[in-house]
Amino acid sequence: MTQNPTRIALVMNEVRTKIAARSYLPGSRLPSVRAQARALGVSVSTVVEGYERLVAENAILSRPGAGFFVSGPVAPLDLAQIGPRLDRDIDPLWMSRQSLETDESILKPGCGWLPPSWMFEQGIRRAMWALARGSTTGLTDYATPPGHAGLRQLLARRMRLAGVEADTSRVLLTESGTQAVDLICRFLLEPGDTVLVDDPCYFNFHALLKAHRVNVVGIPYTANGPDLQAFELALLQHAPRLYLTNSGIHNPTGATLSPVTAHRLLRMAETANLTIVEDDIFADFEVSPAPRLAAFDGLSRVILIGSFSKTVSASIRCGFIAARADWVESLTDLKIATSFGGGRLASELLLLTLTDSGYRRHRESVRQRLAQAMAQTVERLQPLGIVPWLMPQAGMFLWCQLPAGADATTVSRRCLQEGVVLAPGNTFSQRQAAGDFMRFNVSQCTDKRIFEVLAKALR
Known part of the structure; x- marks a missing residue:
């Protein structure tokens, strides 16, 4: 009987992912073919085929009568393989790279720090x-x-x-x-x-x-x-x-x-x-x-x-x-x-x-600038149907809900193509329960192009 390549790949990816995440360590026994078949909802023959292909790659070993075991040294730690797989647009590490690696021409309302001039x-x-x-x-x-x-x-x-x-x-x-x-x-x-x-x-x-x-x-x-x-x-x-x-x-x-x-x-x-x-x-x-x-x-x-x-x-x-x-x-x-x-x-x-005599004045100045930027950002977001979850007493962040039907990851991807780095809500949510939310850094929202790009992405 011809095996389904997609299901075989599912079995192999399950094992590779757990080896990369160090859930399966060298020498550890893999789940039996029957247990793996039940866990993944595939046939026993599909698991056998997947395991055998991994044996051919030297990723695992077959010990007759004992089962299948992980071979080789401990895999290098791959953070992207630990936990549920996320769209890279909402992966925390990817978001950090987007904010840190881009040049000065890129607008960053999604980053977490003040502009250099502040x-x-x-x-x-x-x-x-x-x-x-x-x-x-x-x-x-x-x-x-x-x-x-x-x-x-x-x-x-x-x-x-x-x-x-x-x-x-x-x-x-x-x-x-x-x-x-x-x-x-x-x-x-x-x-x-x-x-x-x-x-x-x-x-x-x-x-x-x-x-x-x-x-x-x-x-x-x-x-x-x-x-x-x-x-x-x-x-x-x-x-x-x-x-x-x-x-x-x-x-x-x-x-x-x-x-x-x-x-x-x-x-x-x-x-x-x-x-x-x-x-x-x-x-x-x-x-x-x-x-x-x-x-x-x-x-x-x-x-x-x-x-x-x-x-x-x-x-x-x-x-x-x-x-x-x-x-x-x-x-x-x-x-x-x-x-x-x-x-x-x-x-x-x-x-x-x-302890510089000017630090207190600097701190007060930043607070005032943030308060002004907060009010200005709320005013600019309002015509786009983007509403703050609450009005913060202070600070640089606005946690906002997008218009009904809008997906923050999709909007962020569109804006990134236009040179604007945003912070979609599910980047911050362990439960992935903030798909229509977005964080705005008001100190980085002074350029009106941000809102023009956002309006285009929301259409």
């Missing part, structure tokens, strides 16, 4: 000049393992003003906010553990968690914080180890956590022995500070992270972790093991910039 350029130049004239040590040596003492002291003071009780023993500098999350995942998680994220959430959280090969569960996000009923159900069903969130200005929705939601969330976390990672990267954009889980919790089961890539410079790679002192000790060892010495030059530069 950054604290003069303060950075003054700091660079001061460093160039100062001690050679700051220009050439490694930093101490926990990071620059002066910057850690400054960060501890800033946190105390926000109600987070921390001293320098509880602060660790990292190379970025992303490295902070990576270190915490290495410290607390094993492959197969479950992590809760907001749905929608910052899309690079999805990509980073893929690299740690954990199970990710999305919790619907509301105007006041995570949906607590869904959160409680996820705690019961999945026994997660970690919850990763923003509390200040939520990315991508612009929502802020309410005190009532924060208290109920922390009670649930304590009962479930859940650790929370609170990303505070947008703190300097706030006009009225939102509640911080870390402040209510006292850095007991909440870990606070952040960086200044959004408000000072994305070129100065420096972030931080604030946590229990014993955890900071262990995280410091892990930092040495994975990156040895920290970036002393970056931390020296950041400290001088943050």
Whole structure:
């Protein structure tokens, strides 16, 4: 009987994908032909043919009487093969590449940072000049393992003003906010553990968690914080180890956590022995500070992270972790093991910039510009039938619903052909429940061509 090539390819792709994702490790036994046939809804003979072709490719081995086994060394980690296959237009890694690799002629309302002209350029130049004239040590040596003492002291003071009780023993500098999350995942998680994220959430959280090969569960996000009923159900069903969130200005929705939601969330976390990672990267954009889980919790089961890539410079790679002192000790060892010495030059530069007399005025100016850009962007989107999910109190993001029947991925693909990079909603959604939503960075929406291209793509 002639075999169906499409079904044989289905079997082979299933095995190749799981080998690439390291679900099937070298020497491990593949599901029996009958079990694989049931799982894929194909005949036993189709699975046999698929397995035999993989044997011919030396991807697997046949051991008579024992079954089929994965051969060869461990496959290189392929993040694109982990988790459900997505259209590349909404793949988090692809979205990041689109924003980072394009030249200055490309318009980027979908990116996650301010335009260069909005950054604290003069303060950075003054700091660079001061460093160039100062001690050679700051220009050439490694930093101490926990990071620059002066910057850690400054960060501890800033946190105390926000109600987070921390001293320098509880602060660790990292190379970025992303490295902070990576270190915490290495410290607390094993492959197969479950992590809760907001749905929608910052899309690079999805990509980073893929690299740690954990199970990710999305919790619907509301105007006041995570949906607590869904959160409680996820705690019961999945026994997660970690919850990763923003509390200040939520990315991508612009929502802020309410005190009532924060208290109920922390009670649930304590009962479930859940650790929370609170990303505070947008703190300097706030006009009225939102509640911080870390402040209510006292850095007991909440870990606070952040960086200044959004408000000072994305070129100065420096972030931080604030946590229990014993955890900071262990995280410091892990930092040495994975990156040895920290970036002393970056931390020296950041400290001088943050303590520059002009930084406060710069921060206030950016807040005002963002508020103006927010109102202008809403006004320009309205004739296109694009409506904000809510009006954020501050920040750079608008989370918007497209007109009825419009698909964000399709619209983004059309706009990309016209030189406009957008951020379709499902890039941010673990449940793929935001197909008609889009995130707009209002600071990158000042060019009227964006809205002309959008209008054309929506027709």
